[in-house]
Amino acid sequence: MGVEKNKIELIREELWKRKSGEKIVEVEEERIKIVIFSLMDDYYAFYGSDIKEILPALTKIFYVPGSPDYIMGIINVRGDIESVVNINSFLKLPVSKDTRKSRIALAEKEGMRSGIFVDSIEDVLDVPISSIMPPLSTLNRTIKEFVAGETIYKNQNVTVLDIGRIFAKF
């Protein structure tokens, strides 16, 4: 006959169960890094794994004739030449002004690499994968084909863009 557990022991056991239960939840909840940026006062994001570097917009951009209007030109990144895409033009959004908050996010996906010109970098966050929801059905069709999902940041909607789908358009 086993020794009967007193109330405190039972409570402690329950606490351990809960605690280990929480741990299991933490381990199972897969997280993903996102880089949140702004375009015309709206929030967008790329997956952090696709962004290799953030460069100041002061980086001199050399115009390349013959390229489409959404390509701003090329930049010299420590001896490597990278293209720069004006994401506003690409997504057919109004073109923003170049300010001291503007940045070039150097993106890489499946062997393709390019700078993406954005109004500002707002944050880099680790978020649960479950917080990335399917894209809103109300999104306009031009953007929708490049959207991986939606999430929330500072009570505002964030459109998560899939850089692979953007590169695939070239």
Add this chain to the structure above:
Amino acid sequence: MNYNLEELSVLTFNMNGVMMAVDASQVDRMMDVDEAVNRQINVKWLDDKIHFYGKKIVFTAPKVLLIKDEKIPFGIVVDEPGDILSVSIDSIRPLPPLISASEDSGTIWGAALIDEDVVLLVDFYKMPA
């Protein structure tokens, strides 16, 4: 023919702030536009052949580069031709994939890193007719 693949001699020119250069061996000689017209040389303006979308090219010091061609030599009008430079192959980079995939003629084939500048390398033999 044996080529020196270690360096390239280029003639630079400046199209409204866009620094460009052509392999100097493609150029026979340089002349004024009037002279080319008088000699009835087939002359093409560079901004008619390569699109400078949204950029209005105002020529300040136009010159005709007479391009060597086995059949009919032709002239290309460029602006502000400058130095002939020797560019090491190590300082030449291919265009990034997004640019080479979309650049409409293939005329611009690379970029040379010269001091702090990026100079676009053009191949006049690839220029659309």
